[in-house]
Amino acid sequence: MSRNEDNQPIENVLLHANPNPERVDCPTREELIALALRVREASDPLWNHVSGCSPCFADVLDLQRKHDVQPEEEAPRRSWIWLAAAAALFIIAGVAWYFSSSRSQNTPVIVARTVPSTVLDLRPFAVSRSEEVAKPVASLSLERKVQNVVLVLPIASAEGEYSLRLLDADLSPQLSTSAAAAVVKGDTSITKELDLTELPAGRYTLAIKREPEDWRLFPVEVR
Numbered sequence: 566m567s568r569n570e571d572n573q574p575i576e577n578v579l580l581h582a583n584p585n586p587e588r589v590d591c592p593t594r595e596e597l598i599a600l601a602l603r604v605r606e607a608s609d610p611l612w613n614h615v616s617g618c619s620p621c622f623a624d625v626l627d628l629q630r631k632h633d634v635q636p637e638e639e640a641p642r643r644s645w646i647w648l649a650a651a652a653a654l655f656i657i658a659g660v661a662w663y664f665s666s667s668r669s670q671n672t673p674v675i676v677a678r679t680v681p682s683t684v685l686d687l688r689p690f691a692v693s694r695s696e697e698v699a700k701p702v703a704s705l706s707l708e709r710k711v712q713n714v715v716l717v718l719p720i721a722s723a724e725g726e727y728s729l730r731l732l733d734a735d736l737s738p739q740l741s742t743s744a745a746a747a748v749v750k751g752d753t754s755i756t757k758e759l760d761l762t763e764l765p766a767g768r769y770t771l772a773i774k775r776e777p778e779d780w781r782l783f784p785v786e787v788r
């Protein structure tokens with residue numbers, strides 16, 4: 566029996582939206598099986614991870630197909646979670662598109678507004694692979710406000726377009742955007758206006774990636 570065609574667009578989004586090649590914070594195989602076979606309930610918090618992690622999502626789909634778990638029996642609530650996650654990604658993409666397209670126009674949209682700047686110096690964090698979160702040399706923190714965040718990238722980081730994400734404790738992206746890095750006085754840095762007013766305070770992971778490199782992860786406290 567074929568899977569519900571209506572789920573296809575959402576599946577496609579979730580299968581590609583959140584690449585997690587190093588499988589950071591992924592549930593165990595046993596847990597994924599329990600989710601796929603619905604041993605765990607639709608309200609299980611692990612679903613939050615799965616909806617924000619494309620490889621886990623793919624694993625669950627695959628397991629359900631192998632075990633012939635019928636999507637028709639699917640708890641409507643979980644469809645809603647996935648739909649909400651997909652909708653959030655579209656909204657984030659839309660907002661990112663809006664900002665990048667308004668940026669690229671020549672007319673300065675806002676002239677008089679001043680936004681405070683916050684510098685996050687990532688140079689002491691030497692980790693270049695995403696499987697380990699960098700050990701904090703000094704703690705990185707951001708306040709819950711609108712600000713120009715200046716990321717001073719680790720030594721020898723290349724210029725170019727970077728993807729930026731702020732991941733919560735479940736490694737679900739709470740903020741997703743992109744920005745160009747430029748070399749200024751020998752340091753590669755990214756400046757991006759971020760609105761953190763809606764984010765709950767807590768521990769987050771800043772993830773940055775320049776194709777075709779791996780994600781690089783940095784612990785950040787939002788307060």
Ligand SMILES: [Zn+2]
Nearest residue numbers: 591592618621
């Ligand atoms: Zn995962």
